[in-house]
Amino acid sequence: MVVVLGKRKIGFFNETVQHMSGPDRSARLVELVGPARLDEVFQAKVRQRRWAVGLVTLGIAVIGVWLMCDMLNLGGWSPLKVVELSLFVLLFTALAFGFTQAFIGFLVLAEGHEPLKITNTLDPAAPLASTAIAMPIFNEDATTVFGNIRTLYDSLQQRGELENFDFYLLSDSVEPNKVVEEELAWADLCRQTNGFGKIHYRRRRLPVNRKSGNIADFCRRWGHRHRYMIVLDADSIMTGEAVSSLVRLMEVNPRTGIIQTMPKLAKAQTLFGRIQQFASRLYSPVFAAGLNFWQQGAGNYWGHNAIIRVSPFLTSCGLPELPGREPLGGRVLSHDFVEAALMRDAGWEVWFAYDLEGSYEGLPPNLTEYVKRDRRWCQGNLQHMWFLLAEKIRPVSRLHLIQGILAYGSSPLLALFILFGTFQAAIDRWHQKTLNVQLPSALILMFLTLLLLFSPKLLSLIHLSSQSKSLRPYGSGLRAAVGVVLEIVFSILIAPIMVWFHTRFVFRNLGGQTVTWHTQTREGGEAPGWAATLSEYWPLPVSGICLGLFAWWISPGYFLWLLPILLGLWLAVPLALLSGRSGLLTSFFRTPEETEPVKELTTSYVFQLREGDQFVHAILDPFYNAVHVALQKERRNHAPAAEGYVASLAAKLFRQGPEALTAREKRALLADGPTVARLHVLIWKTPAQLMNPIWSKALESYRSPERVSRPASELMEQSHSPVDPAVA
């Protein structure tokens, strides 16, 4: 770690280095104090920071717990109250930690200069090194994926830095249509950019171990070709500048194994997407600055928009097989946190480049899709419980893992806390005891909780307002403020819905149910309809009504206390429906990525992809067919059984049409290049009466629009018109 010191004073040598900044001065600093001493000072500083965060969190938690004890003390203790208090301690401490982080982040941003951050070491003159841009994909929309790669390719080309980068599209797609589409999109992308030999496409026949297996497979095949790899998600967009900066940061920080960027949400169109985008854009900076403040070189990896040093990744980050079976055991589903922990265990630093611009990602377009994604993430994070019991995991890595687990695990704890509180209130009502709490303590605790929950949002708004230039892309200060208020209302309403689903997911996983791996719907996907929403959300309003009636029976005051939760439950269905709507509240929730987007976010590319069944195109379209056949490996072993099977599939396809084959059969057929090439010729040269009408109809779809629109009489006339003798 190269420490860069600015105007902040650190320790004994503050006078000497008071105005130092930039890599050259850092080198001078190392000369002055010696690397060992510098590292010692740095470690002492980090320890100080962690103690500070820990003590502030503890202080807030103690106040909260004391108030809670005071509140519950009236009327004596009961087993229910003890359990309630235990749950409160855990939940309130987590809340206090989040607040502390945001508050410190706010102070860091307000102060204006953080001396201990990785981006301080960025040297624009540092040389680049061989880097792979790796994008694992699974049944994604080819136009989006290949368009995002093209964006980065062009961006790097314009900077004249393309030669150091190779692009790898690592497909695990299994849907025949998607596979065919990807192949043509790749060939077209390479053709458009002249990127053959630079943009690579690899598809695994068997998607073993999902995304982490995909990346591991890449490392095994081409790990030695590159010093670094930048992992992107299918919806990740990065600018050439950001990517080059990451490589340069790695070059000047030789002890760093991973640098994670802070991807900003972009390209949202729906109400839900825009609210999330706005919230993330506005609130993330304070949380991110606070996170970097205490974690420093012991950061985390989020699985994408990050750079990884390949060599230590190969030697140290092989994922272990967990004890037991899925969902909680077996193969690691959510690999990123674990890889960061393993990298740290091997002695490498993991940094968070939270202020590096030019890193973006998409998000699910509506509440339902968001919840679906959470279901996968929930199982992945719960698996991390094993690593809390494992050896050689550093304390800060354990803390990251705990945070990840609590992201979902806190929901059932909160649900139990509310449930036990309600039972206790019901018991009090049963014993004719009214308002069995210390009112002043209750009010102070409520105020404190609200403060911890919402003040980070307020602090973010204050930070934004302090910079008039930053405020402009949000519309105006007023619009940003109204946006924050609306976002708070929205987040209050969806909180019970998220608690409901997270609780369900946690219990399902604990009960042994595992998730299937499906493709995430990116922005622009179809919003769910009434029927689908009702079938998914109906238990929420029903339980909301039951809880409301029960709370009213306890006392109207208790009903009012629970009203924010009840409202969320009652309105779950309309909220889910509204979340997927576009064009609502467009005056609010504006972000710089929406109003002043960088070029990389606005450019869109077109690939020569045909509409319709891509599998049929692989058979009939001369270009699709040629590209697909050329990409298939030559079959070396001519096993009669395999050849017979493929021939039977080809015959079935020819006789009965594409619908007759299952996805698996289609994959088997597509894997045999020569058979696909023969089918292409066979269908094109067979007269209509000798084959299934589906094929003759499909062949007609290739007719050019001019020939389709031309009337039959004109066609005949043209057929009879004499050819220019000169041309002849």
Add this chain to the structure above:
Amino acid sequence: MAISAEYLTLLRVGINASPEWKEAWDRINDYLDALKVPEDVERQLALLSSFEQAIARKRQEPFTPATQLAFEETQRALDQTLGHLIGPEVPRDRRSVEERIRLFLTEPSDRSSSKSQVQLSDEVLEALREVRLKPTPRLQQASITARPFRFSPTGEKVITFAERVAFLGSNRILSWCLGLGIIGLLIFASL
């Protein structure tokens, strides 16, 4: 080869008069549309030439469908036009695929197969002969070894305890009964 306009007109009339040849004509036109060959006089001439050959073959092979003959003759014409873009080492059954790839790569500036011969420079022609659609680079294999999972001493104790009580969670009904029982007990004890 110079063909008289009258002969071509007659040929077209003949093709349109026979349903079998009319279907073949439409099919081959659809194929050329799929190949994005521009619909111009050159295409018409090339087509008629292919059909002339096909009609001649039909006299020798009366039971072979016209569509098949026309497709084969058109393919032969394409082979002749695009053959120079492919190296001689490419096997016969693979040549059509390779030709189409080269057509795809030279799109959109050189859609016309007949024009490609004229417009492509020697360098491009040479490059096209060398083209192999290779999606991945040469392997430079590395190994990534999974680290075995080992419990810490505390973890060992926790897991030993968990294994002892694991039977409680092995059955879903039992787990639910147990969970609800604990809550019930808590409520009962708090009454």
